[in-house]
Each structure stands twice: as C-alpha cells, then as structure tokens.
Amino acid sequence: MKFGEISESEYNEFEKNHPLGIFLQTVNQYHVLNERNWDAKLVALRNDNNQIIAAAVLGSRKLHIGRLYEVTGGPVMNYNDQAVVKTFADEMAKFCRQHGGLILRWIPNLHQAKFDDHGNVLETMNQAAKNNLELAEFQYNEPQKVENGHYSKVALSYEFIKRLNxxxxxxxxxxxxxxxxxxxxxxxxxxxxxxxxxxxxxxxxxxxxxxxxxxxxxxxxxxxxxxxxxxxxxxxxxxxFAELDLKQYVILQENEVKTLADRRQQLVEKSEQHLSKHRAAQARELEDQIQHHKKRIVRANKLITRFGQKxxxxxxxxxxxxxxxxxxxxxxxxxxxxxxxxxxxxxxxxxxxxxxxxPQYNFYGVAGDFSGQDGVLRFKQSFIGNTYEVLGTYTRVVKPITYRFVRLLKRIIGH
Missing domain, CATH: 3.40.630.30 (Gcn5-related N-acetyltransferase (GNAT))
Structure with a gap:
C-alpha cells in the first residue's frame, strides 16, 4: 500500500462514491479550510493495483509548539479493515511528523449507538472500528459536556437522522x-x-x-x-429563507372572513327568524372563526408596520x-x-x-438530552427519525517526547 497526496479530481471521484462521504471531507471543504487559514492537503492510500482505498482532507493549524493535524468527518475508508486503518494511520502520522505535526486527530463519520425518542438504545454498532482505531495507536477522547447550549468545541456527540429509503x-x-x-x-x-x-x-x-x-x-x-x-x-x-408576503396574507384572511360571514348569514336566513340549538351553536362557532381571522388581520398589519411587507x-x-x-x-x-x-x-x-x-437526511447536532426538555430535539423528532451517538474523537501523538515536554511546560506555567 502506498500513501501520498492526490489530485482534486481523483479525490472527488472517490469521496462522492464512498458510503462514508460527507461534506466535511469534500474537495469543497478542502478549499474552505485553505481560505480560512488552515493548511489542508488531500491525501490517500492506494492498494497494489494503484486503486484508492482510503482518503482524507487533512487540515492543520499551528499550536504554540508544533502543529495539530485533523481529519474532521473522516478519513473516508473501510474502518473494518484493520490493515487499511493501521497503514493509513501510520503513514499519515509519518507525514504529519515530517511536516511539524505534534498531534493527529481523527473524527470518523461513524456511529456507535442508535436511540429511540426516549433514549433507549436500539442498536450498538462499529465496535470493530473502535478496536481498529485503538490498534492504530489512537486514544479515544471523552466528549466535552454540553452546557448552556454549547456543544463540544471538537465535535458533536449526537446527531438526529431520518432515513429516506x-x-x-x-x-x-x-x-x-x-x-x-x-x-x-x-x-x-x-x-x-x-x-x-x-x-x-x-x-x-x-x-x-x-x-x-x-x-x-x-x-x-x-x-x-x-x-x-x-x-x-x-x-x-x-x-x-422562509418568507411571508403579509399583504397577501391579509387578503387571504379577509377572504376567509367574507366566506365565513356569508355562511353565517345563510344559516340565519334558513332558520326563518328562529335558530335551533344546533344551528345557534353553528352560528356562534362561525362568529368565533370570523373574530379569529380578524385578529390575524390586525396582527398582520402591525407586523407590516414593524417589519415591512415581506x-x-x-x-x-x-x-x-x-x-x-x-x-x-x-x-x-x-x-x-x-x-x-x-x-x-x-x-x-x-x-x-x-x-x-x-438516502438520508441528517438533522445534525443534538445534545443527547432525552428528558423532553430539549426543544431542538423535539422539533427534529417531529419529522420521525433516530438519534445516533457518534463514534467520537480519536487522537494519536506523533511526537511523544515533544508532547510530554509541552504537557509538563503547561503544568509548570499553569495553563
């Protein structure tokens, strides 16, 4: 197997056709990273037939000492193939080390558990992938807790997905x-x-x-x-943008008022001056609906004054x-x-x-709070799907001696 940088066209062809392809691992995202002051590379692993079997958008940024190399949402590969995972990890770590890297971080586009709406585990998954990452000298990083609406700075811990098949x-x-x-x-x-x-x-x-x-x-x-x-x-x-033409909305409400008023008038006229209890109830209901639409008209006109027509x-x-x-x-x-x-x-x-x-619609991040208090989760659940816990963040130190020195230095200076 051979590791190296590849062209945008080769990378794009592989990622678009791989089941684990994700926007974070696209050529487009590669350009976004480089535009936003990251140093991103397109790297891949080829088999003996020169076919790409693993690929990644590998981004890096400066730390106080050395560089962090990160693959967010990847790499794109078969995580069940131990040899591929180990070789790609070793070769990427070597590449990072040669280019000033201190830490290599992978955040795979994989899940480890599926939940119902009440937080019950329906299925566990990708245990082999976790084992293979550990065999490739990666350490699992515990996710940061979600507090006051803040998600982990590194990666989301849960996401909500609806299958469309x-x-x-x-x-x-x-x-x-x-x-x-x-x-x-x-x-x-x-x-x-x-x-x-x-x-x-x-x-x-x-x-x-x-x-x-x-x-x-x-x-x-x-x-x-x-x-x-x-x-x-x-x-x-x-x-x-979701928009509303409030003047057209007012016209719709006015038409409803007219329609309801006509129905109420017809009901009264058919009763020949005497309303039965049933028809009296119908008339009151129609009048309530008329008043409801009139309130909408008043509110809409106030909104036009504050926010404009559309x-x-x-x-x-x-x-x-x-x-x-x-x-x-x-x-x-x-x-x-x-x-x-x-x-x-x-x-x-x-x-x-x-x-x-x-095949699927990813509502993306949720907090993993199944208490019923999370309005974001309730909104997403209303479209019917499942919450998934992501596999998580894995880190491999590529320069152990320098890394230990940095950690010691941080303890000494209190950072």
Whole structure:
C-alpha cells in the first residue's frame, strides 16, 4: 500500500462514491479550510493495483509548539479493515511528523449507538472500528459536556437522522408526525414561501444567525465562514429563507372572513327568524372563526408596520451530498414563530432529497438530552427519525517526547 497526496479530481471521484462521504471531507471543504487559514492537503492510500482505498482532507493549524493535524468527518475508508486503518494511520502520522505535526486527530463519520425518542438504545454498532482505531495507536477522547447550549468545541456527540429509503414525493409528508404534518400544512395555507438566497444576502443571513445564537447561548460562525462556504460549495450548499408576503396574507384572511360571514348569514336566513340549538351553536362557532381571522388581520398589519411587507420568518444552511443532505445552521425570528417557517424549510429540503434519491437526511447536532426538555430535539423528532451517538474523537501523538515536554511546560506555567 502506498500513501501520498492526490489530485482534486481523483479525490472527488472517490469521496462522492464512498458510503462514508460527507461534506466535511469534500474537495469543497478542502478549499474552505485553505481560505480560512488552515493548511489542508488531500491525501490517500492506494492498494497494489494503484486503486484508492482510503482518503482524507487533512487540515492543520499551528499550536504554540508544533502543529495539530485533523481529519474532521473522516478519513473516508473501510474502518473494518484493520490493515487499511493501521497503514493509513501510520503513514499519515509519518507525514504529519515530517511536516511539524505534534498531534493527529481523527473524527470518523461513524456511529456507535442508535436511540429511540426516549433514549433507549436500539442498536450498538462499529465496535470493530473502535478496536481498529485503538490498534492504530489512537486514544479515544471523552466528549466535552454540553452546557448552556454549547456543544463540544471538537465535535458533536449526537446527531438526529431520518432515513429516506422507500419514500417518495407522495409519501414523504405522511412519514412525519401529526404535529409536523399540521405545521407544514398551516405554513402552506398562510402563504409562506421558500427562497434560495444569493451571496449578497449572506450578511442578512448572518445577522439573523448571530441573534439566534446570542438568544440560545452559543457562538455563531463568523460571516466569512458562510461566504467562503457559499463560494466553495456552490450549488452543493443551500442557503434558504422562509418568507411571508403579509399583504397577501391579509387578503387571504379577509377572504376567509367574507366566506365565513356569508355562511353565517345563510344559516340565519334558513332558520326563518328562529335558530335551533344546533344551528345557534353553528352560528356562534362561525362568529368565533370570523373574530379569529380578524385578529390575524390586525396582527398582520402591525407586523407590516414593524417589519415591512415581506419579512424573513426563518432561514437555514444545508449541505447536499450524494450520501445525505445535512442541516447545518439555522435561525428563527421569534415574532413569526406561529407561521411555522422552519417546518416548511425542512419539508422543502427533504423533498429535494427524495427527488434526487439521496438516502438520508441528517438533522445534525443534538445534545443527547432525552428528558423532553430539549426543544431542538423535539422539533427534529417531529419529522420521525433516530438519534445516533457518534463514534467520537480519536487522537494519536506523533511526537511523544515533544508532547510530554509541552504537557509538563503547561503544568509548570499553569495553563
């Protein structure tokens, strides 16, 4: 087996067709890393027939002493093949050592457990992969706890995934929970629309994601991350806004008021001056509905005064891969919560996945809190899927003597 750097075209062909391919291990992400002051390389392992059998976007950045080398979401390979894992690890460690590396970190795109909505383990998996990583001299790093909405700085510990196999455009919505079906239906009735935004609107997108991050107590990505991702991933990234034309919404509500008022009037006229108890109840119900729609009109006009005719209700960023669509970042403007914009965005992207025969939809990070208090998890669960615990982060020290010296120095100076 032979290790070395490879071309973008070779790498892209391998990653796009491998079952463990992920946006974090794409040529596009390689460009994003280099644009954001990482030093990224495309490396691979070939068999004796010169076929690529393992590959990785290997990024590095400076530490106080030496460099950290990291493969986030990879490497892309068969982790059950002990010889491949060991050889790729040894050769990559050698490469890192030759280029000033101190630590090599792998964060594989694998899961170790599958859970139901109540936190019960349904299945354990990839135990052979864990063993092979340890045999390749990697040490498992315990994940940092999630506190106040902050995920581990290194990697997520849990993610929520919906399998799309066997679903089509006609059956997809029926696969959601009743709550999600209702929310999608209401968003459509209200006239909510989904729009893919251009590069010029990323500043507005970032303004909203930053506000959401501050409200929920976590740190947003900087604007340049979104801008560089947009340029590098092109159509493989989707930035979407859910919007509502409030003037059209008012017209819809006014039409409903007129329709209901006509029905109520017909009911009264048919009763010839005398309403039975049943018809009286019907008339009261129609009047309640009329008042409900009138309240919506009043509220909508106030929202127009504050936010303009066509406000942004919510927005999200997605990555589209042959293996999966990944839901990455999002925001919701609280004033428009009851227009259900986030539900329609998810429905829009899942329909795209089904249309393109993409087998799974990754809602990405959740905290692993099954107490019922995690609103983010409840939202994702409403589309029906499972929570998975990721395999985790594995670290191999490539310069042990220097590493021990650095640790000793940190203890001495108290850092």
């Amino acid at each position: 066997g679903l089509n455009a006609a059956t997809l919505e029926k696969s959601y929970s009743k709550d999600a079906q209702y929310s999608v239906k209401k968003a459509k009735e209200f006239g909510v629309t989904i729009r893919k935004i251009p590069y010029a609107e990323l500043e507005e997108f970032h303004k909203y994601t930053t506000a959401t991050a501050e409200r929920r107590g976590f740190k947003d990505k900087p604007l340049d991350y979104y801008q560089k991702s947009f340029k590098a991933f092109k159509d493989d990234d989707k930035f979407l 406000p942004v209700l919510a927005g999200s960023m997605f990555s589209v891969q042959p293996q999966e669509i990944t839901y990455l970042f999002s925001f919701m403007n609280d004033e428009f919560r009851d227009f259900f914009g986030p539900y329609l965005i998810q429905d829009y992207m899942m329909k795209l996945a089904v249309e393109r025969h993409i």
